[in-house]
Amino acid sequence: MLCFHSRQTVSLFTLVGPLDQSLEPKSFKITCSVNQVPAPVAVQTEEAKNKSECFGVFCQTYDLKAEEETKSWKKLINVAVSGAAGMISNHLLFKLASGEVFGPDQPVALKLLGSERSFQALEGVAMELEDSLYPLLREVSIGINPYEVFEDAEWALLIGAKPRGPGMERAGLLDINGQIFAEQGKALNAVASRNVKVIVVGNPCNTNALICLKNAPDIPAKNFHALTRLDENRAKCQLALKAGVFYDKVSNMTIWGNHSTTQVPDFLNARINGSPVKEVIKDHKWLEEEFTEKVQKRGGVLIQKWGRSSAASTAVSIADAMKSLVTPTPEGDWFSTGVYTNGNPYGIAQDIVFSMPCRSKGDGDYELVKDITFDEYLRKRIAKSEAELLAEKRCVAHLTGEGVAFCDLPEDTMLPGEM
Amino acid sequence: MLCFHSRQTVSLFTLVGPLDQSLEPKSFKITCSVNQVPAPVAVQTEEAKNKSECFGVFCQTYDLKAEEETKSWKKLINVAVSGAAGMISNHLLFKLASGEVFGPDQPVALKLLGSERSFQALEGVAMELEDSLYPLLREVSIGINPYEVFEDAEWALLIGAKPRGPGMERAGLLDINGQIFAEQGKALNAVASRNVKVIVVGNPCNTNALICLKNAPDIPAKNFHALTRLDENRAKCQLALKAGVFYDKVSNMTIWGNHSTTQVPDFLNARINGSPVKEVIKDHKWLEEEFTEKVQKRGGVLIQKWGRSSAASTAVSIADAMKSLVTPTPEGDWFSTGVYTNGNPYGIAQDIVFSMPCRSKGDGDYELVKDITFDEYLRKRIAKSEAELLAEKRCVAHLTGEGVAFCDLPEDTMLPGEM
Structure with missing residues (x-):
């Protein structure tokens, strides 16, 4: 890894291949470079907890078709949420389940993506959803592998992101979170609905959304949103x-x-x-x-x-x-x-x-x-x-498959109060 | 204060008058007694922050009457919430504001009761309510004096209660929280709507509700609920x-x-x-x-x-x-x-x-x-x-105006996971 560092910007990239010597920093004062590398492929382990599974009462079989007919309900909609054990999700999931977003005739399946560390909290969230008895909430599954959780997702709400560690600058955050969103883009591309709508909330959300859509070439780029x-x-x-x-x-x-x-x-x-x-x-x-x-x-x-x-x-x-x-x-x-x-x-x-x-x-x-x-x-x-x-885009070129990354972010422009 | 103490029960009462010597513990093994005292009268200071005040954008004047006519909206409903800066309220207030509880044609005024300690957090909650732009949420006021906040309340959701301190038993909690609910009952009796509906959530909620209704003799006892x-x-x-x-x-x-x-x-x-x-x-x-x-x-x-x-x-x-x-x-x-x-x-x-x-x-x-x-x-x-x-009722007789309290709670029956 090679970093030209001055002023306020530090970039932390994981260097996987040999340094591309052709990189010219040109007029930028601060540059970081890494080789263009194939974005990481998610490791698909066979461990049980890596599998996205229906949770508790939501594993019950029931005849939703009958309800689609008798109650004029719409077809079940699959909504995937990452960072599902976090505080934003803790508010959002109950809104989705209550019908506030999609209306009173739209049954909902929630597919919750967490991490190994947050898995128990994820179970807690699923239990609270059970105890809420929302009639429209017909399926809840939890998992830590996006290739499982995003399967057939018609909405993907990408909330989970790494918070900024002590001393980490925006460039470092861009890289660390960019890797997450590159992987999630690939997962969406592999398993989600071909018309999935994606809303990226995890920061820096615009560039994370760009990384995500670049890694999901089979999904229309128009379908990706950054939350403003x-x-x-x-x-x-x-x-x-x-x-x-x-x-x-x-x-x-x-x-x-x-x-x-x-x-x-x-x-x-x-x-x-x-x-x-x-x-x-x-x-x-x-x-x-x-x-x-x-x-x-x-x-x-x-x-x-x-x-x-x-x-x-x-x-x-x-x-x-x-x-x-x-x-x-x-x-x-x-x-x-x-x-x-x-x-x-x-x-x-x-x-x-x-x-x-x-x-x-x-x-x-x-x-x-x-x-x-x-x-x-x-x-x-x-x-x-x-x-x-x-x-920012130049800074994450290694994650969008568009060449060699170099960072010349002039200053730290994270919003106050955000991670 | 006189406490006969054995087994698991400790009672902590604030003794204000001389001990009533006529009290006979009878067959109870564990008893505590205090004199029957007039329940405390809330001190009404004139400090600015003790006053319940409209918050931010909710101080704007607007012609709600016109909207009652053009949108066929109902008359504004006043909902008071205690413990408004806490986590339960942080979920509930947004449900109330969204129309999920009262429906899409019912404008809502939220009157938030906090404590001196939580006042800044209360402002934070009010700011998040501002930023949510709920069309039905027409008034938000915050305060720390129940005699101000409960004024004209048609619903009072009493969520705030002291958590159990280290080593505190149910009897101690009954007394400490009972005093809060006695005061809030008096405040409701003094200033709330004559038909206010009260839901007590703060634990121990059944007996807190009893204390509350006993201190609000001008409000029908039927209107008080304990959340189960x-x-x-x-x-x-x-x-x-x-x-x-x-x-x-x-x-x-x-x-x-x-x-x-x-x-x-x-x-x-x-x-x-x-x-x-x-x-x-x-x-x-x-x-x-x-x-x-x-x-x-x-x-x-x-x-x-x-x-x-x-x-x-x-x-x-x-x-x-x-x-x-x-x-x-x-x-x-x-x-x-x-x-x-x-x-x-x-x-x-x-x-x-x-x-x-x-x-x-x-x-x-x-x-x-x-x-x-x-x-x-x-x-x-x-x-x-x-x-x-x-x-429990005998234990809080000093707070219901019904004589001398004595505690003979056989065991600690708080629900696991509750304060």
Whole structure:
């Protein structure tokens, strides 16, 4: 492993092959390089606990077909969740089971992915799901092998990620978590439904989503999302507070770019009571200088207050992101989600995962919104987030199968309060 | 303070007046006595943070009346929650805000009661509720004074309670928490809606509910509940597992008595697929010797697995308990809740809070189910739980205004996994 190290960035890559000597750091001050290596293939052991298995009462046989007929229920939907023993999942799983996301006529199968370390906690979660007697929750299985757990998944909610260790920089986190998402991409590609919808929550989520989709070439790249909905929700709330209105009056809120401190909550296109934000909030200095920081620092403030990160509202925002794809978007409005940029009408670089404004017919798919206004200020900030994501992409080239990685991340842009 | 102490029971009472010498311990081996004292009056300080105040975006003015008309929304409902910064509340509050409990046309005001120590965490919870943008959540206020927070409450969910300290026995817990519930009862009596429905979750919940209702003489005693719904849910799940059916096939499940190890999950009257349990589960030895223990030990097993107590499924069961009172009970079925025993048709002692089978028309009220079968085995176990609750009642007489307290709790019957 070879690392050129100065300023704040350290990169930790596992070097598997010989160093590629042709790599030229060019003008970058900080670079790390590793050879392009085939991304790791998951080891498929035959141990019992490696197998994804139905849990407890959910192993009972029952005639769901009869219920599909008598109750006009839809066909069972398979939802896989990674990091299933964590706090975000502990909120989200019960929302999925209750019918809050997919509606009262949609039976649900939950496929929970944990780790060897968290396996007992995973059993605990499954037991609490048993004890909740949700009529729509028809199957629960738990496992630690993504090739088992993701089988036939129609949704994959990728929440699990390694937290940042002491002294670890964003580049190190990118590599460590990137490896997880490369493996999970391969697993999805191998066993999931051919039209699986994937929402990546584990950070850094945009680039993790890019890694994941690159490792799942048989699944449409369009199906991969990076979660920026919590940022959107927080931005709406801050605009409502400033304008002195209730939050349901704020619409057309876009988060552009990376789920990091370079994210761009767009107050140029957002509306309050149907009017442009800048017509309602006359304090443009606040919009330009304080608003974005308020949105970004929310997670950090919450950790200070509450002593842990915001699991409940993150879970709410994941549910919101899913509902936005399975419910028609209200006329004239849109929502934000980090998606693959190929073919975007905004001039944003191709081949990254970038949060942009979308609309859905409620069929699980989406289209980008066309009538968006840009000004110099907005363009400049979008370009900064774009540059960051391009740098992150270069940093994980060894995980996307696109050559030799080198890191030139200019600074650490993790959101406060995030791992 | 005078304590006669032997075996396992210790009682810790705060003695305020001179000892009543007329107290005769009679045949009890272990007794504690305190003078009957007027229950403490809450100190109403004028400090700002003692005041219950609207939080953040929920302080915005908006025309809810217009929405009541245009969206056919119901009138705003006030729900007070104590222990609002705790883990159970962290699940429950989002269910209440989402419409899962009261339905999609019922706007909700949440009034959160915390403590001085938890006040910052309470702000954190309110911030996460802000960021969740629930359209039905129209007001959130936080405070540490029940006389402020309970004002006009139509529901009071009393979750907060002191956990058991090292070496503290049930009698000690009864007194410490009893004082909290006496004060909260007085506060409800002073400021809550005259028809407030109260669900006591903080343990020991049956006797806490009794203390609470005794301190709220202007509110119908019938309106007070002690939560045994998690026990009911767990019992249904265990019967389903044993019978090899899905849990939605189990009905008519009663938990009788105290939320403690003397609770009686009733397999005589419960049904599976409409048939008596004993006809479906032929292993009567399992029913008599293992089933009850499986239900009771569930919380302890969960703590082992999951490392903390079962907040999520407890919150689900509180939501279930509320839904059972605001939704008509399905024909032929019933649910369990700990309620005041006056006028019960089962021969259970008057003037305690005992879990029994109930039905509701969905108006917030309930009636006891009449057609219940008893056998010797069921009677005997109900009598044991009844005796325990009568003993607990004697133990807290100083908090119910009914004379001199003395404790003769035969053994520690806290449920494993509970505080």
